[in-house]
Amino acid sequence: MRTTLAPEMGGCRVLGQVLGGWRRGPRVHVAPETAGFGTKARHQLQPRGSSKWFRPVGNQPFPGLLRPQSLSREELVDVLKVAVVDQKGPLVTLNKPQGLPVTGKPGELTLLSVLPELSQSLGLGEKELQVVRASGKETSGLVLLSSCPQTASRLQKFFTHSQRAGRPTATYCAVTDGIPATSEGKIRAALKLEHMDGVNLVVPVKSPSRKDILEGVKKTISHFRVVATSSGCALVQLQPLTVFPSQLPVHMVLELCPVLGDHTYSARVGTVLGQRFLLPAESTKPRRQVLDEALLRRLRLTPSQAAQLPLHLHLHRLHLPGTRPQDAPIELLAPLPSYFSRTLQCLGLHYQ
Template sequence: QIPKDPAQRRIRELASLSKRLQQVHPNVLAKVLKQGTVYQNEEIVVINKPYGIPVHGGPGIKNCIADVLPILAKMLENMKAEPLHLCHRLDKETTGVMVLARSKEAAEKIRLLFKTRQVEKIYWAISLGDPDPAEGIVEIPIVEKEVQSHQSHYKMTLAPNYRLSPEDGKVVKIRKNRNAESAVTRYRLLASSSACSLLELQPITGVKHQIRVHLAYGLGCPILGDHKYSHWSKLAPQKLPEVTLKRLKLEQSKARHLPLHLHAHRLSLPLGKQIDLVCKPPLFFLKTLKKLELDIAKE
């Protein structure tokens, strides 16, 4: 059945659009990526990654970015063009700046820049609640753990090096978890309204789901539409504050259709000269900002 409310309809449309993009002929996906090209030179092609498309294939995935790179290269250059190469990854639900290399050598060079933390990455996220303080650094290691519940599943979570002693409230060092990876995220509040915030995020490290985990479990401000990290033990849709639902014209029962509002906004690549790449957020993100009255005119 079609939801009567236009907002709910749009959210459903986005979900079905990303599903369709996963089902379309690879040529169609390649064309969408080509239309989203934001920069190219002799070494790289930079695209604005669409929502809901995985970077890598896997069971049950028909279309992914990796698979259409040969077609995209031909569309951008000519039929003899060698396939483009992936240089880094973005989660399936994340949108924004994605760098592709035209040759294996360029790809290796760029991967090394990412690995040695020479690439500056700036993300935008809409989160529930405001972080306190409004600006800071989250530096808490992250580890993958199995969640024991009626549906057993794996999640990334915090593995802090310190805890507060219940007896005297002093900070005590804990034995380090062998499997934990160190993770550092800078954050800054850009705007807040309707029980939500627009945050600018700079991950210094690149751990899986780092921004999502640091926001949800480190700052207590999960990303809007992050159903995975809004609860610990259960797989359930995110619970939204009344005022947020009202502004989004959404019922709580439809919250599960809300997309993850995390966007790779800017990237600085030191390739000979500094290349600054910017991708504007997707339409659904901009519409949410408007509905929640999160004003980014200053930015």
Template sequence: MSFTHLLKSVKVHGRFFHFRRLTSSPSLVTDQQEGTAVLTPKPKKNIFSKSGVLDVSNISRDSLIKVLVASLLFKGDGLLVLSKPAGLSVSGKTKDGQFSLMDVMHDVADGINSPNACLISAPEKETSGIILLAEDKMTANKLNRDIVDASKRSGVKRQYIGLTVGIPEHNQGSQLLHVGQEDIDEELMTVIKSDFSKASLTRQDTKKTKMEYKVLEHNRQLNCALIEMWPQKAYKHQLQVHSTSMLCCILGDHLYSNRVQSVLGVPVLIDPLQAKPGPQKLPKMLREAMNLTASKTANMPLHLHFHQLFIKRPAGDLHITVPLPRYFQRSLQLLGLKMPT
């Protein structure tokens, strides 16, 4: 299934709410030197140039609340939709002590005039996209039951949009992987389990994950692609692992990208125990196309966005779409890619 609308929207019970696309254009500035006016181009812009990259590791509580309140896209029929910034944990304590969504949930709920709002779903820390809330606990319980029932009938579908370094070999397909978790360099990482037992499946130490994907656009010269991914079920870092297994890395993936290495110009997948988490290393041409220094590359947010959610339910099918973040849109422009119309 492909997203084909130029306008971004939220649709609830047959009603669409549209959002206009953001664009920007370069400009020139003048400078005075020894009495002579000289046209000087502005420094080349990258995604950190007023494109909405939020450093959630270094943001105050009040500022985070304001960002989330301002991200409200839809409110009605007992539901609320917000847009989560990349890098924001949903819950739990982080190593650097940054705030999570649940840490500020009460204040955000007050800010959107829904003091009893309950969280239904949100993408994991590194991923941006759909935050779905219910106005109150009763609505939340009903929606959660609808989601459980719909899941049993394959009636819940989640679409993610990813920008990859590398182009999948096939334009579309599906992947079935068995995965588990390993402690690598003090990080709990997801790894592919090629050798597993039935007992490990029973214990759920190993889980079966499936993803369907389609390449929406690609740039052969820069070796990058815009792809949509449809995971069957959610599992920690599943899409990053699926991407590396296709010898691609999601742009801004500082956890798994080192698993894909180049040997004599050919990408190969290496042992995850030898691929410690660390700043993503981008090819020179791609980095120059994005006007990035090494330090900026290390701060690149993950270009993986929870874009659409479909839920079939008795009260009416639910279809939610949240637009790509501005920095994601800017990255597409810099790399000569665009969402198909």
């Protein structure tokens, strides 16, 4: 089997060869405040079972947060079984925990590395699962898996055609430190990957030339909509119209409103006398996100706890084609992580 990888917004899309079909998937209710863009979910599907590897809600600062580095392969398979929200035909849909990488170096524990065991555990026998679409390591949310390469190929063509036509298929939910200047709009930026201090970082490029485009600079676009604001923060829905690594966190930094838990790019936003401005990306090193004292009090976090704040970016909705051309599109919705819901409650962010 040949597997192809393409970069996603902070994650990846993994697609295979051709063989199989498609059946209508689930509708999974998020929360009323994040159902998004006027969409109403019909019913709710919760992950099956329970897990001892997720932190309890209680008084924990980040309830439900997974620590994948402490898991064995068998334990990770059990976690992923719990995260499955629907299994129909060749398609398996799960709600990926934050912090779990999709791909990695040989020998690393990733989603891709345990797919053979997960396929067996879900009773698929010789039909090994492939990743069709997934959020990145630091992003939580929907993951599409398929045991049928033809289904993966069909969806790849759908995603590619939708992107070329400027039709968004994915909606992310984010909490930002800061409130965008406008309630809705498009963020446009030319981006490139640059190797800095031993890591690959995304850097904006002003007025890219034709040579820049040929050398890997990509013009990117994201649509954003502010759903609610409170305590100097915003609940924002993001729809990427292009595909580039870390596109959404970088776009929100360009709006001077970094995503909560962004410990890579938030340092590019400086403040002087209460006014925010962009620091040069090329000379600004990644560091732990710094939140002001008032926000820490609202979040009920100490500075040391805030340094461990997970990225509040969740792939919560996907639009897919129906089984046949005459069928209505399929909508998949994934519940928010518990720590994400706690943050919304602490900040008083509600759908308006």
